[in-house]
Amino acid sequence: MRLKAEVFVAALTRRLFAEGAMAAIERRGAAEAGAIFVRVRHRDGTESLAAPAPQSVFEDDHPVMRLFEMRKTRVPEAEISEVLARERRFDPDIWVVEIETDRPEDYLDLAEG
Template identity: 40%
Template sequence: MDGRDKPGHDEHFYLREAGAASMRVRTEIWVRAYLRRCQAEAIPVYVGRRGDEAAGAVFICVNRLDGTVALYGPAPAGLAETETERRWVSLFGGKPVGVAEVQVYLARQWDFDPDVWVLELEDRAGRHLLGDLIIEGEG
């Protein structure tokens, strides 16, 4: 009896113990699901830049339609919770900034990693639908 039949057991423990690699959903699949979710909430969204289908980093720009944009990017690598699920940080200290500032930031990201995706939403309320996937205190 290895404890797997007991309530509350952590089946992922056995996978980690066996040395199985953590797997994350392919970026293209995650993007498609995110686009559908935004569309279901009537938030206009489009792919501003298409990156690597398997593992490209994703940045989410929320245009508040007042000349400002909130930008969300991938959480730093190495955090335990980022191994299988995408986590996010609010960039620019969590404050909306001008479009030009976001464009400069993203251009630097593209120079560093040409496989980056950029998703652009338009929402006056600033909704991003990332919920509790944002890690506070970063950016």
């Protein structure tokens, strides 16, 4: 069973806060099953975007509740904003969480690739 989106986001933000990092909910989506996008701000001023990994990446016995893929890596902020605007038009129930870290893999399960 997968965690509800709002529970996953709450746990992610609390973990970051507990470690002295920054996190903010930029957009609240559907509480039960909204897709979660994570906007990663890096210290050098660039951003990355972690998006839900395609279902084809999951194995039947995969223990990870939510798996992400890096859709964009270390690009200007405007590129991330553009992708998120397209995603919102496609699915208005998405979540957007902003975190500040140079190591998103410390907080998210990332698909290999």
